[in-house]
Amino acid sequence: MSRSAVFLDEMGVGPLWRLRRSGVAAVEEVVAEEAVAVAVPVAVAEVAPVAEIVIAPVSVPVVAPLIVPPAPVPVPVPVPVAATESDDTAWFDDAPPPPPAKQLTDAEIAVMDWDALAAATAKCTRCDLCKNRKGVVVGRGDRQGAWLMLASSPSRGEEREGRALPGEQGKLLDNMLKAIDIAPETDVYITHLLKCRPLDEAGQERLPTEGETAACRPFFARELALLQPRTIVTLGQMAAAGILPGEKPVRGKVRQLGDAAVVATYHPENLLQDESGKAKARAWGDLCLAKSTHAGRG
Structure with a gap:
């Protein structure tokens, strides 16, 4: 020591x-x-220097905090599902087309009331005109009227509006009726022999075929039976010829269809294009003939 x-x-x-x-x-x-x-x-x-006593540094181990791992999340086990159709619409291309609308028979049309007749006309598939038509034009007016104004087939404007003789044509017809003391709002019904507009491959208007005329005839026949008019005024040459097939129409002559008198005159569209006024003068004579005939049957 x-x-x-x-x-x-x-x-x-x-x-x-x-x-x-x-x-x-x-x-x-x-x-x-x-x-x-x-x-x-x-x-x-x-005093002698004291011997150096060196204390070695104590290394205290750092204990990492105890990290408890989270409980494992259960992974859903995929359950096999039976194969189903894809959610996309590709399957629609392979689906069968919807069944075509039922073609009504003449006998079925012959017993319809006004509402059923209008609905059936709008969905008619009795001829090929239904494939390309843009619309169907049904009759309008007083369903108990004594006067029937009859055109041949709808024009482009009528097809677009779905109404017989709209616009300027209708206004002119109203004025023509007022000129012979007939109220156009009452006692008058307006319709066509054909309810669809016949078009050729180029999209131009054409005359209806015999098959198209025959297919649509039951609708007009039913309108005629429900209306029972006393006087029919045909508007235009095609309507005058179509109402009595096989009989040549003549202006100024009274023809007969059942109990109704038939008088032919010009279509309002032709009168609107008449710059000379001659057609309008003749139309006035036709209306006077129809008026006198109608009065004689009263």
């Missing part, structure tokens, strides 16, 4: 072990502090 250690041991002063921040304790500092407190009368120069 060194002399310094003996002196310290005799004075009851032992080394004080203190953990410094740096982890290393310098003995000289501890001894100095304790020596001052005891006040030993010994020259400092006589």
Whole structure:
């Protein structure tokens, strides 16, 4: 044991072990502090240096926080599903076309009332005109009227509006009827022999075929039976010829269809294009003939 250690041991002063921040304790500092407190009368120069006692730094293991893994999320097990059709619409291309509308027979049409007749006319498939038509034009007016105004087939404007004789044609016809003291709003029914507009491959109007005329005839026949008019005024040459097939129409002559008198005149569209006024003068004579014939049957 060194002399310094003996002196310290005799004075009851032992080394004080203190953990410094740096982890290393310098003995000289501890001894100095304790020596001052005891006040030993010994020259400092006589005290041999105290052997350095080095405390090795203590390595404190850093314990990582315990991380508990989350409970495993159950993964759904795919359940085999029976094969179904795709959600897209590709299947529609392979679907069978809807069944065509039922073609009505003449006997079925012959017992219809007004509403059923109008509905059946709008959905008619009795001829090929139904494939390319843009619309169907049904009759309009007083369903108990004594006067029937009859055209041949719808024009482009009538097909577009779905109404017989609209626009300027209708206004002119109204004025013609008023001229012979007939109220156009009452006692008058307007219709066509054909309910669809006949067109050729180029989209131009054409005369109806015999098959188209025959297919549409039951609708007009039923209108005639429900209306039971006293006087029929045909508008245009085609209507005059079509109402009585096989009989040549003549203006100024009264013909007969059942109990109804038939008088032919010009179509309002032809009168609108008449710049000379001659056709309008003749139409006035036709209307006067129809008026007198109608009155004689009253």
